[in-house]
Amino acid sequence: MKILLVGEAANHAGKLRAELKIPTDVVALPREAASDPAFDDAIGPEDVVVSLRFRRPAGAPPFRLLHVPGAGLDGIDLATLHPGCAVCNVFEHEIPIAEYVLAALLEWRVGLGRMRAAFTPQSWSDLYRDRPPHGEIHGATLGIVGFGRIGRAIAARARAFGMRIVAVDAFAGDGGGLADLVLPPAALAEMLAEADFVVVACPLTEATRGLFGDAQFAAMKPSAVFLDVSRAEIADEDALYRALESRRIAGAFLDVWYRYPTDASEQVPPSTRPFHDLPNVFATPHSSAWTDALPGRRYAVIAENIRRLVVGEPLLNLVRAAS
Amino acid sequence: MKILLVGEAANHAGKLRAELKIPTDVVALPREAASDPAFDDAIGPEDVVVSLRFRRPAGAPPFRLLHVPGAGLDGIDLATLHPGCAVCNVFEHEIPIAEYVLAALLEWRVGLGRMRAAFTPQSWSDLYRDRPPHGEIHGATLGIVGFGRIGRAIAARARAFGMRIVAVDAFAGDGGGLADLVLPPAALAEMLAEADFVVVACPLTEATRGLFGDAQFAAMKPSAVFLDVSRAEIADEDALYRALESRRIAGAFLDVWYRYPTDASEQVPPSTRPFHDLPNVFATPHSSAWTDALPGRRYAVIAENIRRLVVGEPLLNLVRAAS
Numbered sequence: 001m002k003i004l005l006v007g008e009a010a011n012h013a014g015k016l017r018a019e020l021k022i023p024t025d026v027v028a029l030p031r032e033a034a035s036d037p038a039f040d041d042a043i044g045p046e047d048v049v050v051s052l053r054f055r056r057p058a059g060a061p062p063f064r065l066l067h068v069p070g071a072g073l074d075g076i077d078l079a080t081l082h083p084g085c086a087v088c089n090v091f092e093h094e095i096p097i098a099e100y101v102l103a104a105l106l107e108w109r110v111g112l113g114r115m116r117a118a119f120t121p122q123s124w125s126d127l128y129r130d131r132p133p134h135g136e137i138h139g140a141t142l143g144i145v146g147f148g149r150i151g152r153a154i155a156a157r158a159r160a161f162g163m164r165i166v167a168v169d170a171f172a173g174d175g176g177g178l179a180d181l182v183l184p185p186a187a188l189a190e191m192l193a194e195a196d197f198v199v200v201a202c203p204l205t206e207a208t209r210g211l212f213g214d215a216q217f218a219a220m221k222p223s224a225v226f227l228d229v230s231r232a233e234i235a236d237e238d239a240l241y242r243a244l245e246s247r248r249i250a251g252a253f254l255d256v257w258y259r260y261p262t263d264a265s266e267q268v269p270p271s272t273r274p275f276h277d278l279p280n281v282f283a284t285p286h287s288s289a290w291t292d293a294l295p296g297r298r299y300a301v302i303a304e305n306i307r308r309l310v311v312g313e314p315l316l317n318l319v320r321a322a323s
Numbered sequence: 324m325k326i327l328l329v330g331e332a333a334n335h336a337g338k339l340r341a342e343l344k345i346p347t348d349v350v351a352l353p354r355e356a357a358s359d360p361a362f363d364d365a366i367g368p369e370d371v372v373v374s375l376r377f378r379r380p381a382g383a384p385p386f387r388l389l390h391v392p393g394a395g396l397d398g399i400d401l402a403t404l405h406p407g408c409a410v411c412n413v414f415e416h417e418i419p420i421a422e423y424v425l426a427a428l429l430e431w432r433v434g435l436g437r438m439r440a441a442f443t444p445q446s447w448s449d450l451y452r453d454r455p456p457h458g459e460i461h462g463a464t465l466g467i468v469g470f471g472r473i474g475r476a477i478a479a480r481a482r483a484f485g486m487r488i489v490a491v492d493a494f495a496g497d498g499g500g501l502a503d504l505v506l507p508p509a510a511l512a513e514m515l516a517e518a519d520f521v522v523v524a525c526p527l528t529e530a531t532r533g534l535f536g537d538a539q540f541a542a543m544k545p546s547a548v549f550l551d552v553s554r555a556e557i558a559d560e561d562a563l564y565r566a567l568e569s570r571r572i573a574g575a576f577l578d579v580w581y582r583y584p585t586d587a588s589e590q591v592p593p594s595t596r597p598f599h600d601l602p603n604v605f606a607t608p609h610s611s612a613w614t615d616a617l618p619g620r621r622y623a624v625i626a627e628n629i630r631r632l633v634v635g636e637p638l639l640n641l642v643r644a645a646s
Binding site for chain 1: 426429433439480605
């Protein structure tokens with residue numbers, strides 16, 4: 001058995017070797033191996049392939065496990081994989097995304113950045129005598145659209161602050177005890193009417209594209225704040241800009257955007273609208289999940305799954321079982 | 324029975340009236356009534372006095388309850404109160420202080436402020452292609468000196484992020500299940516050696532004055548961050564400055580200071596050292612507890628205690644019982 005790391009995955013060969021409790025050959029393949037059958041000779045029937053993308057329209061060779069080192073499966077052509085090939089993915093990004101969201105809620109209400117900016121040796125005495133009170137997230141209502149891993153990781157942290165959690169999700173059941181209320185998507189407006197913060201944490205699908213338009217922003221409290229850590233297109237670009245520019249809603253934290261560079265040199269603005277010029281918008285560059293600890297956690301899961309494959313234990317995060 | 328609100332407490336008469344479930348006279352007294360016996364004629368034996376300060380060196384008149392609308396008892400001369408006078412205080416500031424501390428930890432590791440500052444429509448494409456990873460508080464170790472209400476409120480929130488909590492406190496027992504490890508004060512160095520963040524949340528006493536000096540900062544990891552939300556004098560001013568200026572420790576969040584203005588016009592710098600000029604210091608003006616929601620929560624407790632006094636139920640936060 002060999003472990004074949006394709007493209008960016010090869011950067012983490014050292015981490016994977018360190019985590020593997022069993023001696024195994026770890027081999028790097030170039031990123032072209034994700035789509036070029038010319039590399040199939042390097043892949044044996046007992047092997048594990050770790051790659052974010054794998055497409056073989058004419059049929060993939062047999063191997064035991066395709067491990068995606070991320071959550072998204074949009075780079076994988078499941079239909080053309082060999083029937084004996086299992087597919088697993090990894091998550092772990094719910095941790096940094098939830099930390100980003102709580103940092104945002106606290107920055108909005110507590111405002112450490114504002115406090116720091118106002119404080120100088122000269123301003124100290126007057127500031128101390130006439131301290132402007134700030135806000136608390138304690139007791140505020142957090143609406144979460146999409147109550148999967150990310151939504152629940154946000155809720156678990158927000159509850160520790162005494163926030164009320166209202167989740168909107170068709171498949172979340174009772175929310176695993178992490179929500180005060182779980183509403184179906186048809187009752188979105190009910191959540192919007194009471195939430196102090198609305199976080200978008202659902203995937204982009206045909207059902208969620210444009211889910212937030214003029215009517216949804218109008219249904220929010222004027223004091224409410226909108227946060228998107230999923231995909232920009234879930235909110236209509238013009239409607240979101242109008243709601244923020246007119247102060248129909250109080251503010252937004254936007255980590256995802258409407259336009260992305262498509263190659264190594266393209267320069268595109270993130271939106272056709274000047275969100276960046278609005279003082280009530282906190283704009284960040286799709287960074288919420290991008291932490292130094294994330295690859296280590298992900299490759300620890302991959303190493304654990306390779307161990308399980310070798311000893312015949314059930315795989316974690318199984319997307320498709322080998323038949 | 325009347326409720327006498329002395330000085331600043333009178334600003335909250337409306338809140339208290341709204342919370343009181345029983346019809347009661349609520350009367351304002353000027354701040355001088357805290358120290359001037361000339362106002363004693365206004366205080367009847369069935370009354371409740373709400374005041375941050377109360378001193379009667381020659382003996383106080385009889386009344387039923389002195390309710391301090393804060394935690395500190397340093398403005399109260401307990402020895403000269405009438406034996407039949409109960410004394411209670413209120414807390415609730417552990418909530419905003421804990422929010423401030425978590426905001427600080429997240430700002431240090433996640434860095435929303437830095438992300439926002441770097442993001443422009445022009446920088447977007449390059450930033451997205453080459454996103455610098457940030458940190459996580461997940462898995463980090465939080466050392467907390469003083470594991471009372473404030474320390475525990477911080478711990479309860481930090482644990483939801485997957486932080487390891489090491490408390491240092493002589494009287495915290497097992498930490499109420501909120502700490503992974505509780506150490507006695509003599510073992511402070513053991514906590515300092517492993518903490519990524521060290522929060523001072525203990526009171527200033529003769530035992531804690533100057534508790535942090537050169538040796539304690541030297542015992543911390545060079546990557547560690549020091550936070551003080553209690554009293555500045557717990558850290559030696561020069562030693563703290565040296566540790567930060569030399570990068571012996573990585574940074575600090577300081578909300579409490581070495582010099583305070585003593586009257587309505589005095590201008591003093593917060594320290595004799597230029598902490599403000601150090602880029603690794605987040606300086607804020609003793610604001611961590613200062614929120615718009617705090618007085619409401621405190622006067623709700625005071626109203627509840629007045630109800631309890633009237634119906635004869637045990638008082639909350641009893642500092643001294645009536646004999």
